[in-house]
Amino acid sequence: MEHVTGLKCTICGKTYNVDEIAYVCPKHGDAGIVDVQYDYDLIASRISRESLAQNGDYTIWRYKPLLPVEPDSPVPPLRVGWTPLYKAPRLAAKLGLQHVWVKDDSVGPTASFKDRASALAVVKAQEAGAEIITTASTGNAAAALAGLSASVGLPAVIFVPKSAPPAKITQHLIYGARVMLVDGSYDDAFELTLKVAKEYGWYNRNTAYNPYMTEGKKTGVYEICEQLAWNAPDCIFVPVGDGCIIGGIHKGLKDLLALGWIDRMPKLMGVQAAGSAPLVDAFERGLQGWEMQPVAAHSVADSIVAGLPRDRNKALAAARETGGAFIAVTDQEILNAIPVVAQNTGVFSEPAAAAAYAGLVKAVAEGLVAPEERVVVMLTGSGLKDIASAMKTVPEPPVITPTLEAVRELLGRA
Ligand SMILES: *Cc1c(COP(=O)(O)O)cnc(C)c1O
Numbered sequence: 141m142e143h144v145t146g147l148k149c150t151i152c153g154k155t156y157n158v159d160e161i162a163y164v165c166p167k168h169g170d171a172g173i174v175d176v177q178y179d180y181d182l183i184a185s186r187i188s189r190e191s192l193a194q195n196g197d198y199t200i201w202r203y204k205p206l207l208p209v210e211p212d213s214p215v216p217p218l219r220v221g222w223t224p225l226y227k228a229p230r231l232a233a234k235l236g237l238q239h240v241w242v243k244d245d246s247v248g249p250t251a252s253f254k255d256r257a258s259a260l261a262v263v264k265a266q267e268a269g270a271e272i273i274t275t276a277s278t279g280n281a282a283a284a285l286a287g288l289s290a291s292v293g294l295p296a297v298i299f300v301p302k303s304a305p306p307a308k309i310t311q312h313l314i315y316g317a318r319v320m321l322v323d324g325s326y327d328d329a330f331e332l333t334l335k336v337a338k339e340y341g342w343y344n345r346n347t348a349y350n351p352y353m354t355e356g357k358k359t360g361v362y363e364i365c366e367q368l369a370w371n372a373p374d375c376i377f378v379p380v381g382d383g384c385i386i387g388g389i390h391k392g393l394k395d396l397l398a399l400g401w402i403d404r405m406p407k408l409m410g411v412q413a414a415g416s417a418p419l420v421d422a423f424e425r426g427l428q429g430w431e432m433q434p435v436a437a438h439s440v441a442d443s444i445v446a447g448l449p450r451d452r453n454k455a456l457a458a459a460r461e462t463g464g465a466f467i468a469v470t471d472q473e474i475l476n477a478i479p480v481v482a483q484n485t486g487v488f489s490e491p492a493a494a495a496a497y498a499g500l501v502k503a504v505a506e507g508l509v510a511p512e513e514r515v516v517v518m519l520t521g522s523g524l525k526d527i528a529s530a531m532k533t534v535p536e537p538p539v540i541t542p543t544l545e546a547v548r549e550l551l552g553r554a
Pocket residue numbers: 252253254280281347379380381382383384385386443444490492493520521522
């Protein structure tokens with residue numbers, strides 16, 4: 141990995157060699173999340189916008205020279221990445237905007253944005269010669285890890301809160317992962333996984349502990365920019381729990397600026413559920429990530445429930461350094477967004493994903509987005525992950541006898 145020059149602590153700035161530390165800055169313990177540093181001159185000698193235009197590999201691995209993996213490392217066979225970016229003129233019209241796109245990551249192999257990070261985790265685990273990989277998760281990261289691990293035959297051990305939606309737990313089990321349901325919160329599962337992985341020597345995929353997950357997630361914004369012919373959008377709405385996705389989007393954009401492939405930094409807008417909004421609070425109060433305290437978090441949007449967001453340093457930097465913001469939306473606003481997005485784009489989102497759109501609605505109302513701005517909304521997970529929540533937003537359909545009369549009666553044309 142000669143294109144990776146080091147791992148830099150997001151708290152103290154000390155930079156380590158890649159083989160010096162496995163996960164975090166030793167001076168800061170488990171909170172010392174590090175950021176992967178690159179030699180952009182070397183990368184630019186290996187990949188360009190022109191070479192990409194000729195590249196027929198429409199997965200995240202088309203950007204392999206920009207990822208922290210050995211050039212010849214094998215990658216899992218499942219097709220991850222190059223998800224659709226749909227123009228959404230009807231959503232735009234509803235909001236009085238001119239240009240809105242949705243990035244649909246519900247179409248990945250395990251139906252969420254987490255496929256991007258878990259694909260990288262599997263490659264890194266195999267590079268490290270690990271025999272078992274583990275993660276804590278609200279559900280999707282584990283589903284992605286279970287699926288990607290199954291694709292290469294790597295055993296996975298999963299720790300999720302027992303309250304995770306059944307569809308997600310079903311994914312873990314069907315992919316053959318060893319599942320332990322934690323009688324506690326995601327934050328509890330996270331702490332437990334740190335201890336267990338150390339005890340048993342397992343490779344740890346935990347978000348914002350493992351420095352490489354950000355790097356997998358950054359591929360989402362490489363795609364957005366490439367799909368927009370390298371004309372970066374003006375602002376991007378990202379649902380935020382731990383803050384790894386928004387941190388990854390920021391990282392990806394910084395990479396593209398360093399390479400000169402885009403010419404401006406979009407505003408990054410982090411959207412949290414009101415019942416799990418410690419980053420909104422820290423943003424408004426001007427706190428640094430390391431000054432934040434855990435809160436008791438709850439929301440219908442289970443994928444973004446995190447009482448102490450693990451990637452808080454990177455998440456706050458993403459909004460602050462780009463002129464963006466953090467926005468809170470209520471559970472009712474999140475639920476309302478599910479059918480609106482589905483009916484105006486054809487994309488069915490789980491609550492956490494729909495939260496990004498609810499955040500855009502709020503941002504428009506508050507004047508944070510101007511009509512001519514080019515806006516991308518990240519739809520990070522499939523609605524099929526949590527049909528119980530989705531069904532709260534639509535009426536029960538009528539049951540009818542199989543006769544024309546019954547239909548006529550219902551349609552009021554008897
Ligand atoms: C994990 C997840 C998020 C939030 O990502 P973070 O990195 O935790 O901020 C948003 N949407 C979905 C569907 C997710 O699974």
